Amino acid sequence: MQTHTTAPDRGRPDDDPPLRIGIVGAGIMGQGNALAMSQQRGVEITAVTSATANHADALADEIAGRGRRRPVVHADLDQLLADQQVDAVVLTTPDDLHGPMMVAAARADKHILVEKPFTTSVAEADRAVAAIREAGVVAMCLFNHRWVPAYAQAKELSAGLGAPAVGYARKNDTLYVPTEMLSWAHRTTCAWFLSSHDIDLMSWLIDDQVIRVFATARTGKLQSLGIDTPDAIQIQAEYSRGAVATFESAWIYPNTFPTMVDSYVTLTCADGVIQLDRQTENVVVADPSGVRYPRNLLQRVVHGVPAGAYADAIAHFLRCCRTGEQPLISVESSRSVTAVLEAAHHSISTRQPVDIPHPTGRVR
Incomplete structure (x- = not known):
């Protein structure tokens, strides 16, 4: 025990x-x-x-x-x-x-x-x-994700790389997620479920808000399995100060893929580039069943104690409850992520770019 x-x-x-x-x-x-x-x-x-x-x-x-x-x-x-x-x-x-x-x-x-x-x-x-x-x-x-050490470090390092120019983030899951892990995949999409993380992260790194999106979706594999949701979604986003970003999400990787999630982020600035690849997370295991990369940055247990970005984010929230301080992630910034994704799904249905109105003032 x-x-x-x-x-x-x-x-x-x-x-x-x-x-x-x-x-x-x-x-x-x-x-x-x-x-x-x-x-x-x-x-x-x-x-x-x-x-x-x-x-x-x-x-x-x-x-x-x-x-x-x-x-x-x-x-x-x-x-x-x-x-x-x-x-x-x-x-x-x-x-x-x-x-x-x-x-x-x-x-x-x-x-x-x-x-x-x-x-x-x-x-x-x-x-x-x-x-x-x-x-x-x-x-x-x-x-x-704001508590993943490499991502937090990227936020600090990007300040010295000039104006943000081009961002790219993908978060792709294996079929296990929409077919076995979630009983309600038909009530959401891979973009809501996956790209929400990346939109929050990229907007935090760029320190700006998305003002326009154009999005496309591919449907077929999951529908053939009786799950009415897109297989993949691509979102092209334009920020208010000129940066552009692509957000890719899919959840039809074969279950033989060595990680349940394939996660990658890059930010190109005027004077440099930062790349963040979370696939291996420094651990590789090979056994008769194959090669796998156990994930450990978000959730892990170290000597019986929960650790990782997930636990750190929760601890931050608990501290804010006790002190009354405002969390690192404001509800206004989270509302902005919702606005991007709602506009993206509207763009998918209309096949047209969609502008995103925002409340006045910058959000964190």
């Missing part, structure tokens, strides 16, 4: 009351959040809910199995939001459910951590941002 130790949280006095967390959704991301949060000092997962009741019970049992108090399992989101033993919620539901859930959580005066994408429509994003700002709660979309 593996022993789990508690990661230090030096920003919290020992006599502060714990931050009480309610987890909404008990799938892979719900489990990942629970693992990371259950190892944080001064944090208690007090409630869980899921559309599938037995999954919520299993997650509650898993948390209790780590030596923590078993959280209460609620029948639905409304019941969890009415729980006075919940200070913050983690929303790990399918992409298209995030918006209304954030509005409800903000009106219930709960801090909010939401999995990407922020929402799947600008109208829902605007309602969520308005509710969050009116309530004064801390909220963050879990674009955890």
Whole structure:
């Protein structure tokens, strides 16, 4: 039996009351959040809910199995939001459910951590941002790539390379993701699910907003398997200060590909270029079944303690909840990612470029 130790949280006095967390959704991301949060000092997962009741019970049992108090399992989101033993919620539901859930959580005066994408429509994003700002709660979309060490280093290094000129980002998954990992792939697209990460990252590196997109999609493989969603999407984006970028997403790689995700980013500036290739992540394993590259930058467990960019992003959000500081990722910047993706899907349907209006002022 593996022993789990508690990661230090030096920003919290020992006599502060714990931050009480309610987890909404008990799938892979719900489990990942629970693992990371259950190892944080001064944090208690007090409630869980899921559309599938037995999954919520299993997650509650898993948390209790780590030596923590078993959280209460609620029948639905409304019941969890009415729980006075919940200070913050983690929303790990399918992409298209995030918006209304954030509005409800903000009106219930709960801090909010939401999995990407922020929402799947600008109208829902605007309602969520308005509710969050009116309530004064801390909220963050879990674009955890900003905590990948190489990406954070690229942000610092790019400042000395002159004006950003050309960006390229691809994030392609194997067939396993839309056919086995997700039961709701037909309710989203590879761009919502994958390129949302890259749009947030590239816009952060460039420090600018997309003002125009043209996008195309390829459909066929997944439809033949009974899943009504595109196989691949390409987005051409123009930024307000002249930089251009391409965002590629697909999820029909064969399952024999050595990694579940093929992720690559490059940024060319006036005086230099930065390339970020995450395929190997420094570990290669070969055995009779083949060659594989275990992923470790986002989620890993080191000596029983969750580590990596995912855990670091969650720890940042928790600290913001305690201190009231604004997260590195603002809800306004996450709303901008939604605007890019909504425009891209409109461009796919019209086969025309689409301009993106933005609220006044730059967003982080």
